[in-house]
Each structure stands twice: as C-alpha cells, then as structure tokens.
Amino acid sequence: MKVGVLALQGAFREHIVSLEALGVTALAVRLPEQLDGCDGLVIPGGESTAIGKLMETYGFYEAVARRHEEGMAIWGTCAGAILLARSVLDALPGQRTLGLMDIAVRRNAYGRQSESFEVGLDVSGLSGGPYTGVFIRAPWIESVGEGVEALARHAGRIVAAREGDLMATTFHPELTGDPRIHRLFVEQVVGSPRA
Amino acid sequence: MSDATTGTLRVKTGLAEMLKGGVIMDVVNVEQAKIAEDAGAVAVMALERVPADIRASGGVARMADPTITEAIVGAVSIPVMAKCRIGHFVEAQILQSLGVDYIDESEVLTPADEEHHVNKWDFTVPFVCGCRNLGEALRRIGEGASMVRTKGEPGTGNVVEAVRHIRAVTDEISWLSGLRPEQLFAAAKDLQAPYDLVKWVAENRKLPVVNFSAGGIATPADAALMMQLGCDGVFVGSGIFKSGDPSKRAKAIVEATTHFEDAEIIARVSRNLGEAMVGINISDIPPAERMQERGW
Numbered sequence: 168m169k170v171g172v173l174a175l176q177g178a179f180r181e182h183i184v185s186l187e188a189l190g191v192t193a194l195a196v197r198l199p200e201q202l203d204g205c206d207g208l209v210i211p212g213g214e215s216t217a218i219g220k221l222m223e224t225y226g227f228y229e230a231v232a233r234r235h236e237e238g239m240a241i242w243g244t245c246a247g248a249i250l251l252a253r254s255v256l257d258a259l260p261g262q263r264t265l266g267l268m269d270i271a272v273r274r275n276a277y278g279r280q281s282e283s284f285e286v287g288l289d290v291s292g293l294s295g296g297p298y299t300g301v302f303i304r305a306p307w308i309e310s311v312g313e314g315v316e317a318l319a320r321h322a323g324r325i326v327a328a329r330e331g332d333l334m335a336t337t338f339h340p341e342l343t344g345d346p347r348i349h350r351l352f353v354e355q356v357v358g359s360p361r362a
Numbered sequence: 363m364s365d366a367t368t369g370t371l372r373v374k375t376g377l378a379e380m381l382k383g384g385v386i387m388d389v390v391n392v393e394q395a396k397i398a399e400d401a402g403a404v405a406v407m408a409l410e411r412v413p414a415d416i417r418a419s420g421g422v423a424r425m426a427d428p429t430i431t432e433a434i435v436g437a438v439s440i441p442v443m444a445k446c447r448i449g450h451f452v453e454a455q456i457l458q459s460l461g462v463d464y465i466d467e468s469e470v471l472t473p474a475d476e477e478h479h480v481n482k483w484d485f486t487v488p489f490v491c492g493c494r495n496l497g498e499a500l501r502r503i504g505e506g507a508s509m510v511r512t513k514g515e516p517g518t519g520n521v522v523e524a525v526r527h528i529r530a531v532t533d534e535i536s537w538l539s540g541l542r543p544e545q546l547f548a549a550a551k552d553l554q555a556p557y558d559l560v561k562w563v564a565e566n567r568k569l570p571v572v573n574f575s576a577g578g579i580a581t582p583a584d585a586a587l588m589m590q591l592g593c594d595g596v597f598v599g600s601g602i603f604k605s606g607d608p609s610k611r612a613k614a615i616v617e618a619t620t621h622f623e624d625a626e627i628i629a630r631v632s633r634n635l636g637e638a639m640v641g642i643n644i645s646d647i648p649p650a651e652r653m654q655e656r657g658w
Contacts, residue, residue: 175620176383176404197621212380213404214440220402221620245380259399259439275439280463281486283373284366302366303376304441304463321366342376 168357171196171205175221177213177246181341185349199230207240207357210247212303212339215274216259218246223263231265240332240357241267248272248335249306256309268333269312276307276324276337288338290319290327292355293347300326300338307337332359371508374488377441377463378509378572381405381595385585385616386574388412388599391430392437394608401612405441405464407597408434413470413517413577413653414600414639423471425453431460443490448657449475451484458487464509465489467502469656470516470599479657482506492576494527494654496534500555500563501658503571510569512593513654514577517600519641521578521587523654528575528591538564577654580605580639582618582632589622606636 172182174195186193186209196202208231210218222228235241243251250264252272277283283304287297300321308325311317318327319336327336327348334356340348384404389395390411398406410426411419425446435442441463446453448467453474457465467480469492482489483506492513493499499510512531514524534553538560541549546564550557562570575588576597585596596619598612605611614631621627649655 174383178379178382180382181379197624213382214380214384216399216440217384217402217404217616220400221617224617257439279435279461280377280441280488281458281461282368283377284368285370285373286366301372301376303373303380339376342372342379 168192168206168353169194169204170207170209170353170357171202172209172211173218173227173247175213176217177211178339178341179211182209182211182244185341185346186353189346189350189353191353199226202230202234202239205234205239207242207352208234209352210241210243210250211341212245212247215246215249216262219250219263222250228263228265232267235267235332238332240352240359242334242336242352242356244336244339244341245303245305248308248337249274251333251335253312268330268335269315270308270328270330270335271310272306272335272337273309274306275304277302277305280304286321288319288321288326290348291316292318292351295347298340298345298347299343301342302326302338305337308335329356332356369486374508375571377488378490381441381574382572383620384595385612385619386443386595386597387602387612388597389434389603392433394603395434395438397609398602398612399438399440401609402616403440403612404595405443406434406438407443407445407466407599408462409445412600412603414519414604415517416470417517417651417653425450425456425471428456428460431457431462435461445471446480447471448473449478449480451480454480454485458485462487467491467507469513469653473656477658479505490574492654492657493531495530496538496563497553497555498657499531499569499573500553500559503559504556507571509572509574511574511576511597514575514579515644515647516577516653518578518644518647519580519601519604519639520644521580521584523644524575524578524588525591527654528588528593531569531573532592535563535567535569539567579615580641582614582628585615586618586622586628589619595619601639604639611635
C-alpha cells in the first residue's frame with residue numbers, strides 16, 4: 168500500500184513518520200503526477216489558504232479529484248479537513264476547496280491561538296480509551312450531509328467524520344504519537360468501497 | 363471525557379509545526395498584510411517599521427502601536443505574530459491581550475533588559491526567539507520559547523549571517539550527537555545551556571522545536587538555500603516590501619520554499635521579479651549596530 172502526504176506546507180513530515188511506523192509506504196507529494204499509484208492521500212494541517220493557493224498554482228484541485236474518482240481515499244486533518252469540505256464558513260473571499268466531502272466546516276472556529284487546546288475524545292470505532300485531540304486554531308464541522316458519519320464530537324461540535332473513502336479530523340493525530348487514527352485510515356478507509 | 367486545556371506545550375509547539383515549509387512575512391499595515399495572505403504567507407509579523415527602516419532611522423525601537431497590531435489581527439485569517447523587546451514582559455503581556463498568535467521576543471527592537479529574557483512559561487501565547495548557535499537556541503527554549511529562528515542580520519537583504527547561524531546550529535547538533543553520555547555534562551557547560559535539553563538534542567539529533575531562518579532573505583534562491591541547509595521555514599522581513607514588486611516576489615518566495623529542492627521551479631519563479639531590495643555588506647555595519655549581537 169502506498170499513501171501520499173501532500174507536502175506543500177505544514178506538518179507533512181509527522182504524517183509520513185506515523186504512516187511508516189504502520190509499515191505503509193509513505194510519499195511526500197509536491198507535484199500532481201506524484202499522486203499516480205497512491206492508494207490514499209493525507210492532506211495535513213498547515214495554513215489552508217497557503218496550501219490552497221499552492222494547490223491552485225500546481226493543478227492539484229483537478230488531479231486530486233481525478234485520483235479520488237479512480238479510487239484514492241483521502242484524509243484531511245485540520246487545514247486538510249477545510250480543503251476537503253463542500254462548504255467553508257468564514258472562508259477567505261474566493262477561497263477554493265476540493266468540495267469532495269459533504270460537510271460544512273467553520274475556519275478558526277474556536278478563536279485565536281490562545282484558545283487552542285487539547286482534550287480527550289471518544290472516537291467511534293477506536294478501542295483503548297480516549298484519544299487526545301490537539302486542536303490548533305482549529306475548525307469544527309458545523310453540519311454534515313446524509314451519508315456522512317460523525318466519528319467524534321467535542322462540546323457538541325463534530326470534530327471527526329467519515330464519508331465512505333473520505334475522512335476528516337479537525338485535530339492533529341500526527342502530533343500525539345498515538346497511532347490509532349492513522350491505523351483506522353490505513354486499515355478501514357483506504358480501499359473501502361465507494362459510498 | 364476530560365476538560366479542554368489551553369496553553370499546553372504541545373499546543374504552543376504545535377502551531378509552529380503547522381507553519382513549517384511556509385513563509386512568514388513582515389507587514390506594517392493592513393494593505394501589506396492582505397498582499398502577504400494573498401501571496402500564500404503562513405503568517406504575518408505585524409510591525410511599525412520593517413527592520414531596514416528601523417536600521418535607517420536609529421533611536422530606540424519599541425513594540426508597535428497596538429492600533430497597528432489590532433488592525434492587522436482583524437484584517438487577515440492567517441496567524442498574526444508581533445514583536446516585543448527582549449526582556450520586556452509588559453510589552454509581551456500587552457501583545458497577548460491583543461490576541462496575537464505568536465510573540466517574537468526580538469533583537470530587531472532595542473533590548474529592554476541586558477541580562478534577562480522574558481520568562482515565556484508565564485504566558486498562554488507561544489513565543490519565538492532568535493539564536494545564532496545551539497547554546498543560544500537551547501537557552502531560549504529553556505526559558506519557554508516554543509519556536510526558534512536563526513537571527514541572521516535583519517534589514518540587510520544579505521543572507522550571509524543567516525547561513526552562518528544555521529551552519530553553527532547544525533554543526534553543533536552533529537558534534538553533540540557524537541559525544542558519549544558522560545561528555546554531555548561538560549558540553550552543557552560549554553554551550554551554557556540546560557543539561558536536559560543538551561541530552562535531548564544529543565539523543566534525537568535535532569532541535570526540540572521548529573527552527574525557521576530569518577535576517578537577510580531577499581530572493582527565492584535565498585529561501586531555498588536556507589531550506590536546503592535544514593531550516594523548517596523562513597521569515598522574510600524587509601526583503602518583500604522593500605522590493606520593486608512585493609506581491610510577485612512574495613509568491614515566488616512561497617513557491618521556492620515549498621519546492622526548495624527543485625531548481626527548475628526556483629529558476630522559473632525567479633524570473634522578472636523586478637528590483638530586489640538594495641543589500642548591505644555586513645562589514646559596512648559597525649559592530650555596535652549589528653542587531654544579532656543583542657540577546658545572550
């Protein structure tokens with residue numbers, strides 16, 4: 168199995184380390200042609216505006232949508248969740264997303280850096296107790312469409328969701344060293360039948 | 363379910379992790395901040411004057427008027443950083459109250475304390491500090507900095523000091539990695555750095571926090587050079603808004619920072635950028651006016 172990690176900006180190195188620890192071949196993707204042959208793609212945390220502009224310049228919007236159509240699973244964390252979403256609340260004017268996942272995401276929903284936090288989360292399908300969610304200037308998932316399963320909530324807001332071969336988390340599993348959500352993506356989301 | 367906790371070390375260092383591979387740009391007003399955001403900056407540094415102008419005007423340089431910082435905080439959706447003077451913990455308290463996302467305790471401003479830096483553990487908001495070598499980096503981290511940047515020489519458009527400082531940090535990390543455990547006590551004494559951090563660096567062969575490069579980056583090639591030398595991202599101060607076409611240069615530096623190992627892309631984005639800022643030779647700056655000497 169080969170999983171690409173979009174490496175335009177942000178915490179891509181940590182995702183690669185987490186995936187390799189599970190025995191997966193992980194590849195830093197900086198150009199669209201590197202998506203060929205990837206069974207899955209992780210869009211990491213970073214600044215969604217900066218990553219989005221580089222995606223635009225290098226033709227990633229079309230390439231990622233095409234590869235998803237061909238069966239590539241995608242997981243977006245934080246900025247990546249914003250980039251996957253069908254709609255973004257509090258977006259920058261004209262901010263483009265992939266629009267693949269039927270979720271509405273609110274940017275910087277909790278406020279500025281002083282309000283960034285960590286908290287134990289009950290994540291559906293994960294055994295072994297609460298998962299530490301690290302939320303950094305994080306978005307939340309304001310609403311989900313039919314066919315989207317909410318995987319975790321914090322203070323009433325959805326913070327993790329799945330729609331077939333798409334997954335979104337508004338926190339950062341790559342910063343905790345806890346492999347359970349990476350394992351969930353690799354074992355259950357990549358290669359799962361299209362919803 | 364436990365309660366949410368703010369201001370943890372992981373949350374503070376985590377924001378720096380999210381900025382990696384990106385460009386942080388100095389801006390002095392809302393218009394520049396929007397140009398920076400539009401060009402793909404991962405954060406902006408809100409200032410009253412860029413380092414080149416601080417250098418030219420002389421006198422005491424202080425924290426910016428809160429009006430400027432607040433206006434920029436309100437105008438962009440990316441993180442906003444702002445500078446306080448070295449050791450000036452009240453300026454830091456003010457910046458935290460204004461809602462900035464990162465405080466830069468910076469040698470670009472005139473130091474307020476010639477012995478002590480701010481005790482950064484006292485704050486919820488994270489700090490970035492400058493360093494010229496490993497000892498200086500680890501002293502700042504010991505005081506609670508959750509990100510460092512090599513200092514370079516601000517406001518010069520001359521990358522030579524930035525190169526000197528990242529080479530010093532990486533050389534010293536290599537040296538520490540080769541030492542036996544009993545040698546680390548003496549190494550900590552020589553580096554004048556906390557032993558626990560020295561031991562961590564020796565075992566992990568890297569800094570415990572994200573390290574950007576600052577001070578003298580003026581071109582896409584400069585940014586890629588610093589990335590290839592091992593920095594996690596770059597600060598560009600005067601280099602963008604003191605150049606002929608700030609928007610175009612800003613976008614080019616962003617692309618070169620992402621594709622720092624791809625010479626064809628760096629060549630393409632380096633074409634027709636207009637005039638770069640006029641640089642200054644370090645030997646033309648009297649030692650007493652070199653900003654990198656500030657901080658200890």
